[in-house]
Amino acid sequence: MSQPVVKITNLNLKYQHKPVLQDLNWTIKGDEHWLLCGESGSGKTSLAKAISGLTHSYGNIEITFNQERELPPLVYYVANWFQFKDLEGQSNFYYQQRYNKQSAETTATVKTELESFGKKHALPIDALDTILAALGFSEQKDATLIQLSSGEHKKLQLVKSLWLKPQLLILDLPYNGLDSTSRRNLNTLLEEIAKAGTQLILISNETEVPDCINRFAMIKEGQLVEIAGHERNLKGTKSVNRPVPAFLTDAVSLRPSGEIIKMIDVTISYGEKKVLKNINWEVNAGEKWVLHGHNGSGKSTLLSLICGDHPQAYANNFHLFGNKRGSGESIWEIKERIGLISPELHWYFDPSATVWQSVVSGFYDSSGLFCDPGYSKKSQTDELISYFGLDEYKNTLMNELPLGKQRLALLARTIIKNPEILILDEPCQGLDQQQTEHFNRLVDDLCKNGTTLIYVGHFDAQIPSCIEKRILLENGEVKSIETDIYTN
């Protein structure tokens, strides 16, 4: 069974008028499962979309399905980013809309969404429960799409693809946003469907991939380069060590001390369902925390309270910067002191802002720019854009850039005002290993000046070294609080 399933010859593809793939050749045989890894922006997603017929390309892509197999003769692509529509077919959702309750439901529930997917592809409904259970998603059946967190949206897409079992399955950054148990279980499920005849192409820079993966490749200068499995995590030669802009490292005067966050029995519920239960947590200025918990444990909700994004903050005994929430402060006064990055901030960010506008908008905590920032902010923006290596994309619109580059711009936005508190919720999603390490070193540098840090990351290896305290959530409750755990 080694006749080629996919045969790509002389594939050329441009992204925003720039060549990404140049005369790329690739043959995938019947018993092969591939991993595509490498730098962000090298063309992995473009290639995946070309194979799936989702983008226009020049050259030849021949896909031969096995007609004798029972599995659907399809290429199915799971995007690196979640996308969903409301009941009217539109996707005009806005940042943190999921926390504003409206009486009328505007999106489908997970259950109806899955049912209509199953019906479309004539899938057996009994196969679904095992997949849901393995990914820890069974509890979410009655949730509406708008209520899901980014990790849960990812899972929904993965559930569909695992249920469908297409002959060729392409997964783009499948582990992003998944907790470690879900990642392990996903790999087991992928091995099972591989055994049943699905061929896999994984796009990822993770070390833990399914055992069935037997070929590895990178894209270099528009061409596919096969590598040995053990080579994929070697560091590239491109090590850029620019000095951190001085305006960020100069000793910052007047970092306030004392209590920043104080939660007393904080509870958040939607109808009968409690997402956070009796949370008690205190954070003092200068502390470096990591926030851990499985998908759906309540991490994003907890952070949304701190960032002034959750309406139920007003109904709780919850103090920020020494003031009880709802005592006359505006959310903009809160946001002014916080630098935030999160999957949702990224997803809802104004796609029609340029990189430059996006970065400078960090001074105003807005998604996009609505005023003239003046000379000193402009020059600081230029400096930071250079530091992040984004000079050539300065005037490019966000939605014209690959995910990794967008993320770099938003990270620059997060730190540009050198805030008192950094809230970094999976900051390095979509970045390659080198970029991740580089960013974490920058976080360590910034935090030397008494910055308070709250960091969420599902990968232990990707955590800045300055972390000293840990809070663990489980099913909406504080499972444990540990201090001085990471200092060594």
Next chain:
Amino acid sequence: MSNYFNTLPLREQLNQLGVCDFMDSGEFLDGVNVLKGKKLVIVGCGAQGLNQGLNLRDSGLDVSYTLRKEAIEGKRDSWKNATENNFTVGTYEELIPSADVVVNLTPDKQHTAVVNAIMPLMKQGATLLYSHGFNIVEEGMQIRKDITVIMVAPKCPGSEVRAEYVRGFGVPTLIAVHPENNPEGKGLAQAKAYCVGTGGHRAGVLRSSFVAEVKSDLMGEQTILCGLLQTGSILSFDKMIEKGIDAGYASKLVQYGVEVITEALKHGGVTGMMDRLSNPAKIKAFEVSEELKDIMRPLFQKHQDDIMSGEFSRVMMEDWANGDKNLLAWRAATGETAFEKTPAGDVKIAEQEYFDNYTLMVAFVRAGVELAFETMVQAGIKPESAYYESLHETPLIANTIARKKLFEMNRVISDTAEYGCYLFDQACKPLLKDFMTKVDTDLVGKNFNEGKDGGVDNQSLIAINEALRTHQVETIGAKLRKAMTAMKSIKTA
């Protein structure tokens, strides 16, 4: 109660119609301070009520909701909206007496009843805030003399008011103070602070009057916004069916076409929209829209005249008193149109195709926007006000049509807009009968450029571009759009 506008001498009518000042952002430096610590009580918790309240609370203000007893006891949607977002909710008797500012965000039709119920409960020297002036201007509601009456009207649907606020922006807003009710002279300062609380000061604020707002708002919604989009959509669909275009395709082209076409209008005005056409199509659309303007001008003028004289609201209120007889009949008829009954087909239509295959709608939109604007300005409404009520709001209604088609679009717009829309549509369709017999599929249903060589005469193209670009709606629009920086594009299917 008698029509307030008609009680005024001409001098004062012109005076109030002419209040129009595009405010400098420096006028909002005091933020929400004037309202800090004051009790804001919102009456009604629909889309505007809820979303404005969420923004005001997030701006540090004290917001609660008051609803009718039945709504609270029946745990209706408005009660759920307010309580599930952790607002205090109470009856009029519980909350109104302590309110410093009572915000009336109920539907127009209920205003008289609501205001009559709350006014006796309001404390001495409190403020009553409206977001539409119909009750004051057309119904002539008299407010107790110690009460300050102001208006803050965000020019976008409620969901947009929230979406723009949370991303650090806002939506364009009109503010006004009722000259008959400003006993302490605090009206303007409070209106500005409220406007900051909803985020409106970041997107351009127009100081207007109750009179100017009502007379321009009614005109806009009846003619270009709802009325003409409805007429144009129905006629276009029927024409395509008559000429044998696939019904599913025709339905999709009409449902989503207005949205795609007016998205270009939103960003670049009439010029930007016309520039999406090829040169030959642009010349054709220009000619067709000139013809449409000539045909429809008398109708636009009649609507404006009836609005100014109060005849429109008199007849509409008669229908309200008559159990909405006309409204319900027209509503039912809209539900029975072939367009409404034909679901959009499962066909892919590329963005540019909406322009190339639906040139007729481009002509309708240009004719309607310019006519509405011109007619308002001729009637004494200032260009800035006329812009907001014509060009600015057209894409918002078009988006509603894309989401809901015509029947449901009419259900979600205001009471006055729905009535005015049908009134216009009834009169406009017969007017366009002869015109429509000449229309063929090159203007609607098929690509206008097909089989043409793309050549045009230099002189005529230059003349047309000049005519489009120098129209007052374009020059004033360029200025106002600049204040609404980085407008978000609508993500369509």
